[in-house]
Amino acid sequence: MKMAPIRLPPRPKKFSGRSQVVLVLFVSAVVVLTMYGAVFRQQLPDEVIPHASTTVETVGGASLVTPTPLLLSATMSPPIQSSRINGVILFLAGGRWDAYFHKECLPRLEKYFLRCHEKEYPVHIFHENMASAQQAAIAALIPSARAVDFENVAAVWKTLPRGVREDTLAEWMQTGLQRKFQGRGYRIMCRFWAGIVWRLPSLQRYDYYWRLDTDSILTGPPLVDPFVTMQQRQCDYGFNRLKGENPHVAVGLWETFQDWAKSTGSTNSQWFQSVKRFAVSPVNQQYWAPMYYNNFELGSMRLKRHKLYDDWFEFVDSKEPFGIFRHRWGDAPLHTLGVMAVIAAEKWHVCNFSKTDVGYRHAATKPGPIVEISCNSTTAAGS
Numbered sequence: 001m002k003m004a005p006i007r008l009p010p011r012p013k014k015f016s017g018r019s020q021v022v023l024v025l026f027v028s029a030v031v032v033l034t035m036y037g038a039v040f041r042q043q044l045p046d047e048v049i050p051h052a053s054t055t056v057e058t059v060g061g062a063s064l065v066t067p068t069p070l071l072l073s074a075t076m077s078p079p080i081q082s083s084r085i086n087g088v089i090l091f092l093a094g095g096r097w098d099a100y101f102h103k104e105c106l107p108r109l110e111k112y113f114l115r116c117h118e119k120e121y122p123v124h125i126f127h128e129n130m131a132s133a134q135q136a137a138i139a140a141l142i143p144s145a146r147a148v149d150f151e152n153v154a155a156v157w158k159t160l161p162r163g164v165r166e167d168t169l170a171e172w173m174q175t176g177l178q179r180k181f182q183g184r185g186y187r188i189m190c191r192f193w194a195g196i197v198w199r200l201p202s203l204q205r206y207d208y209y210w211r212l213d214t215d216s217i218l219t220g221p222p223l224v225d226p227f228v229t230m231q232q233r234q235c236d237y238g239f240n241r242l243k244g245e246n247p248h249v250a251v252g253l254w255e256t257f258q259d260w261a262k263s264t265g266s267t268n269s270q271w272f273q274s275v276k277r278f279a280v281s282p283v284n285q286q287y288w289a290p291m292y293y294n295n296f297e298l299g300s301m302r303l304k305r306h307k308l309y310d311d312w313f314e315f316v317d318s319k320e321p322f323g324i325f326r327h328r329w330g331d332a333p334l335h336t337l338g339v340m341a342v343i344a345a346e347k348w349h350v351c352n353f354s355k356t357d358v359g360y361r362h363a364a365t366k367p368g369p370i371v372e373i374s375c376n377s378t379t380a381a382g383s
């Protein structure tokens with residue numbers, strides 16, 4: 001089934017109005033990169049080897065998640081015949097895991113996944129002013145990708161949301177426990193992944209994304225193609241791990257979610273009550289800040305571009321307490337609430353990708369050797 005992405009009207013003001021120049025530069029950069037991307041992709045074949053010619057066997061299968069009443073009614077639909085899926089693998093490059101990205105992350109992605117799906121899936125890499133030589137080096141590490149697109153998002157790091165000034169942010173980061181947590185760049189990254197990225201025109205053409213981080217590695221050929229699983233199980237979100245966030249960086253988050261629901265007149269809605277059952281512990285009635293890990297997650301674009309999701313991000317991003325910047329709210333607990341709101345409202349499904357389906361590790365310091373292995377191996381997943 002081809003899922004029509006929901007096209008949202010562009011937000012009137014995505015970035016701070018502080019500098020029109022930055023906005024103009026950003027728009028020009030997008031235009032230039034889009035043109036560059038078109039040229040770059042032209043060199044690659046439009047036709048891809050059909051899925052049936054690959055040898056990956058689907059022996060596992062992500063299980064549907066039924067942790068909360070909202071999903072208990074989820075029914076398993078019969079598998080759809082798989083055809084090529086319009087999915088993209090996303091990374092944000094740069095930072096302290098860069099060497100690891102080159103040495104461990106990309107070679108494994110190539111060997112264990114992309115090579116088994118020759119020219120099937122593009123990889124889209126966001127970066128801040130990455131030199132073209134480095135872009136070429138990265139593209140050379142994943143020759144089996146359908147395309148390797150680079151998008152310079154440096155402009156996002158230059159701006160703060162309207163209402164947040166650099167000096168106030170500096171003050172917030174020096175207040176109390178905040179001193180112990182990540183700084184400006186990290187907070188902007190949270191803003192980027194929570195909302196900004198899903199509004200980028202460059203991702204509009206896709207139906208599904210698979211987000212990995214530069215420190216995420218595959219430990220062997222996945223036993224399932226996660227994109228196929230998402231489509232066959234009709235999942236709009238897929239995760240690998242769910243746990244509670246550090247409460248010190250989730251201060252006021254649930255209150256803000258409630259304020260948002262109230263502002264839309266939804267506190268009595270079925271979806272809000274479902275998210276509440278998911279996020280508030282029945283034991284002590286406290287918000288436990290559940291978060292689907294964001295260094296391995298899949299989703300449909302219609303989910304992340306859903307009006308409800310985008311409204312939630314807009315509310316967080318444009319209003320006091322500006323929690324991403326004041327309290328260092330992470331993208332993980334933020335997007336988890338938005339995702340669950342949409343899933344509940346639309347009665348869509350979530351897929352749980354366990355380690356036996358897709359062997360994956362996060363920030364493994366001793367990841368072991370990269371082994372030559374046939375794509376149809378059924379022994380290499382897990383770690």
Ligand SMILES: *[C@@H]1O[C@H](CO)[C@@H](O)[C@H](O)[C@H]1NC(C)=O
Nearest residue numbers: 065066067242352353354355
């Ligand atoms: C996901 O699946 C794993 C492995 O089957 C299981 O241990 C875990 O509890 C599941 N997570 C959720 C949230 O259902």
Ligand SMILES: *[C@@H]1O[C@H](CO)[C@@H](O)[C@H](O)[C@H]1NC(C)=O
Nearest residue numbers: 055057373374375376377378
């Ligand atoms: C996996 O592929 C190899 C070679 O490509 C083949 O020899 C082997 O029989 C296959 N194994 C299975 C279980 O299909």
